[in-house]
Amino acid sequence: SMALALMKKSENELMALNIKMSESRFLNLRLQMNPHFIFNSLSAIQHLIVTGQTTKSYKYLSTFSNFLRSLLKFAEHNFISIDDEIKMLNMYLELESLRFDQSFTFNIIVDESLTNEELLVPSLLVQPFVENAIWHGLLHKEGEKNLKIEFQNMNDEYITCTIEDNGVGRIESAEIQKNKISVTKDQSRGIHIVKERLLMLQQKAGKPANIDIVDLVDEAGDATGTKIIVTIPFYNQDES
Numbered sequence: 001s002m003a004l005a006l007m008k009k010s011e012n013e014l015m016a017l018n019i020k021m022s023e024s025r026f027l028n029l030r031l032q033m034n035p036h037f038i039f040n041s042l043s044a045i046q047h048l049i050v051t052g053q054t055t056k057s058y059k060y061l062s063t064f065s066n067f068l069r070s071l072l073k074f075a076e077h078n079f080i081s082i083d084d085e086i087k088m089l090n091m092y093l094e095l096e097s098l099r100f101d102q103s104f105t106f107n108i109i110v111d112e113s114l115t116n117e118e119l120l121v122p123s124l125l126v127q128p129f130v131e132n133a134i135w136h137g138l139l140h141k142e143g144e145k146n147l148k149i150e151f152q153n154m155n156d157e158y159i160t161c162t163i164e165d166n167g168v169g170r171i172e173s174a175e176i177q178k179n180k181i182s183v184t185k186d187q188s189r190g191i192h193i194v195k196e197r198l199l200m201l202q203q204k205a206g207k208p209a210n211i212d213i214v215d216l217v218d219e220a221g222d223a224t225g226t227k228i229i230v231t232i233p234f235y236n237q238d239e240s
Contacts, residue, residue: 003049006061013068014042020072033071033124034131034190041095060098067091078197079120079235082151082159086110089149092127096134104138104145111153118236121159122197128190129163129228137167137226140176157207159232169223170215198232207233 017038041064048057070088074080086108093106130149138145150162167173191211198209210231216224 001054003054003057003061006058006065007045007049010042010045010061010065010068013065013072014038017068017072020075033127037096037131038068040099044095044099060095063091063094067095074123077123078200080123082114082119082121085121085123085126086115086151088124089126089130093130093147096131100134100139104134104147106147106149109148109150111151113153113156114151114159119159120235121232122194122201125194125197125232126161126163126230128194129230132191133163133165133167133226133228136173136177137165137169140168140173141166154231157234159234161230161232162227163230164216164225164227166216166225168225169217170213170226172223194230198230201233201235205233205235209233 021033021035041060045057045060045064048060067088070084070091074084074088090108093108097104097106126149130147133147138147144166146166148162148164150164152160152162154160168176195211198211202209208231210229212229212231214227214229216227218224
């Protein structure tokens with residue numbers, strides 16, 4: 001069937017990706033993109049095929065294939081257009097939402113003045129923060145789980161990307177993580193790489209780049225989630 005053919009194609013792409021990711025120059029990508037994510041997405045899709053959810057399996061397989069293709073395409077680029085970054089983010093979130101059985105909702109809001117091929121951002125910059133929000137914030141939460149990502153233009157000088165989750169907050173998350181050493185290590189490594197790449201951008205653009213973390217609380221002082229603000233200076237290739 002068509003779904004199985006697509007599946008085969010995705011598995012071949014996955015093999016190609018693994019070979020590529022084992023080369024040292026793809027270290028950045030390998031460290032940043034959680035390999036479990038890629039395999040788990042494929043298993044989730046396999047489950048759809050096995051249980052005969054054909055329409056759904058087509059949809060996610062083509063998202064997965066496009067995501068892998070984009071990963072392979074952009075692996076060598078330190079910078080990609082903000083449009084491509086947002087497309088990748090969308091595909092990533094759709095796949096995560098499949099794995100969590102659509103248990104969380106997400107929306108990405110983008111300032112219209114930003115959708116512009118010339119504007120470059122470090123590739124896959126936002127993904128580790130989004131992954132963190134889902135796994136550490138939303139996963140352990142009861143009730144409605146929401147994730148909001150907003151890209152804003154700060155007077156043509158900076159892009160701010162705000163990642164806001166209504167999850168359990170950092171303190172409770174840290175408590176939960178105490179017993180899961182490996183997860184936290186992978187996570188902080190991904191974010192450590194983002195920090196290094198933001199420093200690189202800071203040098204190239206000659207403007208500061210920042211990561212700010214805000215713990216959200218209600219009037220009673222109870223945690224209501226986490227907000228991360230990443231400040232990315234405007235950068236286009238022609239200037240460098």
